[in-house]
Amino acid sequence: MTSIVVLGSTNMDLVAYVGRAPARGETVTGRDFRTVPGGKGANQAVAAARAGAEVSMIGAVGADDFGTRLRAALEHSGVDTDLLRTAEGPSGTAHIVVDDEGGNAIVVIPGANGTVTSLDHGDEALIATADALLLQLELPLPVVVEGARTARGLGVRTVLTPAPARPLPPELLAATDLLVPNEHEAAALTGLTDPAAAAQALLKEVPEVVVTLGAAGCLYAARGAEPVTVPAPRVQAVDTTAAGDTFVGALAVALAEERPVPRALAWASAAAALSVQRPGASTSMPYRSEIDTAAAGLEAGSA
Numbered sequence: 001m002t003s004i005v006v007l008g009s010t011n012m013d014l015v016a017y018v019g020r021a022p023a024r025g026e027t028v029t030g031r032d033f034r035t036v037p038g039g040k041g042a043n044q045a046v047a048a049a050r051a052g053a054e055v056s057m058i059g060a061v062g063a064d065d066f067g068t069r070l071r072a073a074l075e076h077s078g079v080d081t082d083l084l085r086t087a088e089g090p091s092g093t094a095h096i097v098v099d100d101e102g103g104n105a106i107v108v109i110p111g112a113n114g115t116v117t118s119l120d121h122g123d124e125a126l127i128a129t130a131d132a133l134l135l136q137l138e139l140p141l142p143v144v145v146e147g148a149r150t151a152r153g154l155g156v157r158t159v160l161t162p163a164p165a166r167p168l169p170p171e172l173l174a175a176t177d178l179l180v181p182n183e184h185e186a187a188a189l190t191g192l193t194d195p196a197a198a199a200q201a202l203l204k205e206v207p208e209v210v211v212t213l214g215a216a217g218c219l220y221a222a223r224g225a226e227p228v229t230v231p232a233p234r235v236q237a238v239d240t241t242a243a244g245d246t247f248v249g250a251l252a253v254a255l256a257e258e259r260p261v262p263r264a265l266a267w268a269s270a271a272a273a274l275s276v277q278r279p280g281a282s283t284s285m286p287y288r289s290e291i292d293t294a295a296a297g298l299e300a301g302s303a
């Protein structure tokens with residue numbers, strides 16, 4: 001079975017659903033509030049587990065009620081949490097406003113995620129067993145770099161989501177096999193607003209890039225190969241939170257299963273399209289059978 005390890009964040013998402021997000025200084029009345037397990041790392045772990053992989057999570061929850069619930073939510077989706085620490089103090093939280101078009105704005109308070117500053121006993125041995133290590137930028141940068149370099153040294157494929165956007169140290173890019181920015185992160189990293197040009201520029205740093213384009217799909221570029229563009233299924237989005245995490249989790253599974261890149265991209269796009277039709281982060285993620293059905297429908301539609 002495909003084995004994925006995630007080194008990343010866990011947050012409790014505190015989500016306000018509202019017609020439109022308030023402007024600075026404005027108060028608006030929303031229509032719903034939910035607490036939903038999230039965090040870019042945990043989301044990718046859940047997405048990969050539901051997509052059919054054996055998944056383990058390295059990171060930290062706080063010693064609070066949120067921490068208990070975040071760990072339980074991961075375990076409920078089949079994610080192994082043996083190496084998920086429990087740190088003193090609060091869990092990470094994400095304060096999210098979702099508007100009527102499904103768009104969102106997020107403030108993250110790192111909490112326990114900030115205590116994960118280096119790999120711990122057992123982490124390296126776990127990473128050694130993986131087909132891929134998934135990384136994002138919601139843990140302190142030194143441990144992200146350490147994780148990527150450790151995986152690279154072990155011959156384990158590294159998949160980096162450069163979010164939240166920030167400048168990346170050369171040693172992290174040098175240890176990244178597949179970089180998956182959205183179009184805004186790709187622009188922030190390169191200064192180029194054209195995603196295809198940004199992807200080509202990023203190929204100077206990493207061997208493979210996927211730029212996610214929201215409702216417009218995604219663009220894959222690799223050194224020495226023709227770029228591949230995959231459209232996104234047309235769906236009515238109710239909440240786009242964690243669509244990118246769903247895409248990455250499913251893509252990592254499909255690539256580890258050695259599916260051809262265009263099919264892997266289409267399968268991951270089908271997963272992300274399913275997730276945006278449901279509210280919440282981890283709660284919105286589809287199971288493998290649902291992705292298979294949706295992807296088959298798309299293939300039949302385009303045949």
Ligand code: RIB
Binds near residue numbers: 011038243245
């Ligand atoms: O990518 C979506 C995630 O970003 C949310 O679940 C939230 O926790 C923030 O980390």
